[in-house]
Amino acid sequence: xxxxxxxxQDEAVRTLLQEQIVLLKEIHAATxxxxxxxxxxxxxxxxxxxIIIVPLIVGFWFLKPYFQTAFSSxxxxxxxxxxxxxxxxxxxxxxxxxxxxxx
Numbered sequence: 001x002x003x004x005x006x007x008x009q010d011e012a013v014r015t016l017l018q019e020q021i022v023l024l025k026e027i028h029a030a031t032x033x034x035x036x037x038x039x040x041x042x043x044x045x046x047x048x049x050x051i052i053i054v055p056l057i058v059g060f061w062f063l064k065p066y067f068q069t070a071f072s073s074x075x076x077x078x079x080x081x082x083x084x085x086x087x088x089x090x091x092x093x094x095x096x097x098x099x100x101x102x103x
């Protein structure tokens with residue numbers, strides 16, 4: 001009879017271990033699903049970022065000549081010394097305006 005209490009205790013420990021093994025397998029499966037979810041979330045965030053950034057880069061690359069043409073035209077309109085022109089004509093017009101207002 002002294003072996004009976006130890007047998008029941010051994011069986012209790014075994015059943016607890018079996019339950020823990022089952023729970024551990026469930027936790028492992030949930031962890032794997034969570035890990036896959038996180039990996040796919042990172043992949044999709046990179047895809048979304050690429051969808052936004054790639055067209056901006058390509059657009060800038062293709063539109064760069066048009067921007068340069070527009071800015072050079074704007075620079076010519078300003079008639080600044082850095083564009084190769086002089087401001088003498090502008091100063092003459094200002095002097096004529098001052099003379100006209102003074103009359």
